Amino acid sequence: MMMARSRAGLWLALALALPSSPAPALARSNVVILSTTTSTQDSGLLDVLVPMFERKTGLTVKTISVGTGQALALAARGEADVTLAHAPSVEKKYVEEGKMSNRRLVMYNDFVIIGPPADPAKIRGVPKAVEALKRIAESQSRFVSRGDKSGTHVLEHGLWKQAGVEPKGAWYIESGQGMGQTLGIANDRRAYTLTDRGTYLAFQKRVDLPILVEKDRPLLNIYSVMEVNPANGPRVNAAGGRAFAEFILAPDTQAVIKTFGVDKYGQPLFVPIAGKKDEDL
Amino acid sequence: MSLFGEGLLEALRLLVAGDPEVWQIAWLSLQISATATLLSLLIGVPIGALLALSRFPGRALAVSLVNTGMGLPPVVVGLFVTILLWRNGALGFLELLYTPAAMIAGQLVIAAPIVTGLTLAAVQQVPEAFRLQMLGLGASRIQMIWVLLKEARLPMLAAVMAGFGGVISEVGASMMLGGNIKGSTRVLTTATVLETGKGNFDLAIALSVILLVITFLVNWALSWIQQRRRA
Numbered sequence: 001m002m003m004a005r006s007r008a009g010l011w012l013a014l015a016l017a018l019p020s021s022p023a024p025a026l027a028r029s030n031v032v033i034l035s036t037t038t039s040t041q042d043s044g045l046l047d048v049l050v051p052m053f054e055r056k057t058g059l060t061v062k063t064i065s066v067g068t069g070q071a072l073a074l075a076a077r078g079e080a081d082v083t084l085a086h087a088p089s090v091e092k093k094y095v096e097e098g099k100m101s102n103r104r105l106v107m108y109n110d111f112v113i114i115g116p117p118a119d120p121a122k123i124r125g126v127p128k129a130v131e132a133l134k135r136i137a138e139s140q141s142r143f144v145s146r147g148d149k150s151g152t153h154v155l156e157h158g159l160w161k162q163a164g165v166e167p168k169g170a171w172y173i174e175s176g177q178g179m180g181q182t183l184g185i186a187n188d189r190r191a192y193t194l195t196d197r198g199t200y201l202a203f204q205k206r207v208d209l210p211i212l213v214e215k216d217r218p219l220l221n222i223y224s225v226m227e228v229n230p231a232n233g234p235r236v237n238a239a240g241g242r243a244f245a246e247f248i249l250a251p252d253t254q255a256v257i258k259t260f261g262v263d264k265y266g267q268p269l270f271v272p273i274a275g276k277k278d279e280d281l
Numbered sequence: 282m283s284l285f286g287e288g289l290l291e292a293l294r295l296l297v298a299g300d301p302e303v304w305q306i307a308w309l310s311l312q313i314s315a316t317a318t319l320l321s322l323l324i325g326v327p328i329g330a331l332l333a334l335s336r337f338p339g340r341a342l343a344v345s346l347v348n349t350g351m352g353l354p355p356v357v358v359g360l361f362v363t364i365l366l367w368r369n370g371a372l373g374f375l376e377l378l379y380t381p382a383a384m385i386a387g388q389l390v391i392a393a394p395i396v397t398g399l400t401l402a403a404v405q406q407v408p409e410a411f412r413l414q415m416l417g418l419g420a421s422r423i424q425m426i427w428v429l430l431k432e433a434r435l436p437m438l439a440a441v442m443a444g445f446g447g448v449i450s451e452v453g454a455s456m457m458l459g460g461n462i463k464g465s466t467r468v469l470t471t472a473t474v475l476e477t478g479k480g481n482f483d484l485a486i487a488l489s490v491i492l493l494v495i496t497f498l499v500n501w502a503l504s505w506i507q508q509r510r511r512a
């Protein structure tokens with residue numbers, strides 16, 4: 001905290017001195033910009049991992065947590081050095097286009113479909129998420145979507161496609177906000193929604209919508225780390241980005257991920273899977 | 282107990298216990314917004330005074346632009362300044378994005394038109410006869426402007442309060458330009474958004490209360506300066 005404070009002070013001093021010295025760019029190569037999803041930040045995991053990394057390497061991480069869509073778009077413009085995301089289909093597209101490289105699996109947790117206890121669409125216990133969404137659409141039961149190109153939204157979109165449903169109409173509500181706010185809206189409107197289990201656990205006190213559908217293979221929420229192609233823009237810190245990717249896959253870090261959340265929720269929030277491939281899951 | 286009550290208690294607990302992270306966030310908010318306000322005075326007061334006292338073609342347009350600028354949406358400022366500061370952007374070589382300096386720059390863009398507009402109004406409300414009399418008595422133009430600003434100091438302090446109030450409370454630009462990075466660019470407003478997103482509503486309320494207290498204390502001090510010679 002002391003260090004962080006003096007660093008903030010330094011930047012303030014630089015800001016004040018800006019008109020006379022327009023070159024505060026010195027020593028920025030030890031800054032790594034990590035673009036990532038809101039769920040990793042909201043879960044608190046990065047608050048544990050980032051200081052570990054900074055202590056180990058002496059590098060400073062700037063974590064920009066936005067939706068997966070924006071996280072990848074920023075990286076593709078060279079505005080970040082490494083990306084931790086959870087939308088495999090979109091990630092693979094970026095890798096194919098050469099914008100990102102070395103995509104490796106880090107961890108997973110899972111998505112669940114929650115909804116009002118009265119369950120008007122009768123989806124409780126349905127094994128297949130796609131079938132559950134079909135029933136929600138057929139009964140025109142309210143469903144709240146993130147609608148923000150986040151990893152969660154991308155997955156939801158894929159499920160609707162498989163269900164052969166074009167979700168629109170008064171029953172389909174697009175919140176355009178993060179998972180937490182979206183859970184609040186779903187709770188308020190007594191609607192169904194798709195959420196990652198971590199955020200759901202964090203909101204248990206405020207949300208009384210039970211889990212109705214879970215443990216279907218398409219509901220796996222897989223996080224991958226990708227390095228940013230230095231050709232995406234000037235000043236990409238490729239070495240720093242790679243260092244973070246190596247760090248998050250290292251056995252010590254994976255061990256921390258394995259137990260993260262147990263103290264607060266009585267169960268871990270993520271399952272570490274470094275070294276595995278998409279096909280293994 | 283109600284959620285709001287819990288939040289108030291939490292605020293009290295954090296303030297009394299002196300939680301280092303909360304203090305650091307509060308102190309950073311104050312530093313950034315105070316710096317931005319001071320810089321906006323350096324820019325806004327001369328321009329406002331100049332606009333008030335000079336007559337030139339296009340002045341009406343300039344005044345309307347300033348008045349429009351007083352209502353600049355912070356999120357729009359945030360977006361434009363972010364694009365400028367991107368590594369790929371025109372000012373990318375400065376490598377300022379996601380630093381307090383970037384947040385100050387954004388807040389300066391928000392506050393400067395407010396200070397300019399209110400200075401303009403403050404100086405203009407001093408009767409023209411007073412100005413002419415001063416010039417008649419042999420005052421130089423600089424001397425006259427100085428006396429005018431002193432004469433207009435009450436509304437000028439209002440300009441400071443409006444500028445500071447505008448920037449310490451905004452969240453859009455700070456979020457985009459600072460990135461809400463823990464220990465470095467996390468300020469009270471962005472921390473409140475984050476904690477709300479995490480479902481920590483009591484902490485979010487606590488941070489909001491601290492923000493209100495800071496804003497109140499600053500305005501109280503400024504109002505005290507403004508009003509003390511009235512009695």
